Amino acid sequence: MIELKNIRKSYPLGTHSLVVLEHFQLTIQEGEFVSIMGASGSGKSTLLNILGLLDDYDSGEYLLAGNLMKSLSEAQAARYRNQFLGFVFQSFNLIPFKRAWENVALPLQYKKTPRRFRKDMAMEALDRVGMTERADHFPAELSGGQKQRVAIARALVTEPQVVFADEPTGNLDSHTSHEVMDLFSSIHQQGKTLVIVTHEEDIAQRTDRLVHLSDGKIVEDIRYEKESSFGSPTKPKPDAAPQLAGSESK
């Protein structure tokens, strides 16, 4: 599904530039549930932005479902994001003056889905995250966990193939975090490819695979046992054996 070959990404900083990723390789298969961890500044968000077509890279190749994603125009990138990708953010990023269902329906508007279908589809997506009762509420009237559920519904409404989440539980307490992770697990079980960035070990352990970054390099790439995600999605195995040697963080 996702193939990064020899990616280099730098940010211009005055006269010189800061190289964040170099010779970066990563392959994610369709249907994988991947978490990315690493210290602050290690390049997790940078990586996720490239994967999510929110940012361009300097050199290398990025293949999304076999298509080369390189020097796309803003409009092309927007179309890919709208039709293939879904996003969930740490701070939810719901539009405050829109009701929950209107927030969820917004990507459909950009996808030019006929008007008469939009509300039904939005309600269906809200149903999947258990938020139908709050459909007419404004974001300010929702708790953090509820907001994140609405945001997840918004990411799912267009039936994307890949969902990216940058620290989706970063602003939630641990109980709510696990509820949100339950949701991600069930989405994963519906066959979606999921990539989430997290700082929390127990969140990462609920995924299939952990990619550990340090200074823009993969220092660890652990695959947890299959059944941990397909069997019982609630019980992670904290002592799952790392498949690659590497320094443990935290």
Add this chain to the structure above:
Amino acid sequence: MDLDHWREVAQSIWRHKTRTILTAFGVFWGIFMLVALLGSGAAMKNGAMGMFKDDAVNSVFIYGSRTSKPYKGLKPGRRIQFTMEHLEALKRAVPAIDIITPRKRVDYDTRVNFGAEQGTFDVRGVLPDYAYIEKTILTEGRYLNQKDLDERRRVALVGAEIINVLFKNAADPEVQKLDPIGKYIQIAGVPFKIIGTFKDIGGDRELRRIFLPVTTVNEVFDPSPYFRTIALTTHEGYPWEEVEQQIIQQLSKIRRFDPEDSSALYVRANIEEFQRVQSLYQGINVFIYIVGMGTLFAGIVGVSNVMLVTVKERRKEIGVRKAIGATPFTILSMILKEALLITGVAGYSGLIAGVGLLSIVRNSGLETDFFQNPSVDLSIAGLACLVIMAAGVAAGYLPAKLAVSIKPIEALRYE
């Protein structure tokens, strides 16, 4: 067209309603001022132009006076007068002349009476066509005609005010009831039959006139063939400046005076004053446009500024929209639509308020001779609509560009 786009636009405007209303007021005021000023300008112009309605726009009056320069051995101080033959020669020589008639005055203050009722009035001998030049409006009876002229009939076309004095307001109630048409009045003691009565929008002064066939005037009052005033109209399509030169040249030949002698003739062309007033009001119109557009421009700058601030506040929202699939064009059109909606609603309210104000003024009797029928015509209203649209696009341009330039990663980084 997707209705949801407009709903969204209305939604986001509604969030900042106080701020939006305050700034949209600038656009409202700009259009309102423009319409109100243009309407007032039109009213002043209508008032001024009304003064020319009195006589035909293409009418010309030529008054013979006294020469002040010697010419071909002739001494200065000669009186310039004309006869019918001169008049015909002039018409033959100047093809631009349409109607031409002498105007031979009996006296400004000719005594006129009907039985005991009397007054002094302005009595003139003319050709039948004269009625067209002064735009006299027949109220009863008929105009003078060629037969009156040929047979030197003692008939009179009488102004409405004279009818009032001699008949309607007469002391004798029996006289009040009489129909003036066909009655004989005494003009300087000579009986004349009233064949018609007229009114004229030129004012009371013009209603105190009596027109007689010029041939009758020659026979009864003044046997001299000379008269000093010529009235004429010109055909369309001849520039007046050239026609005037031709007339002066021809008359100077016919009556032998120096064409450069400005005191020999006095020429008054209605069209000259018409053009002068017209260009004055064109100047006023330009001024109004500058003031109105200036006000409107200030309004546009206001809307644009507020929208820039709003777009900055909405960085994150716009970033999110882009992240979930809004193309740059979608964002551009969203901001432009907001600007269009704000200026559109404000502008059309201004247009309606302006037109409303003008119709209130029209219907409230505030009109005077100098301020008539304040209104904006359809083409100006259409222009205002175009201006409003352009204003919307202009106001939205910079904010929309700013919104398009927002990168989702930057917008989402502030967490």
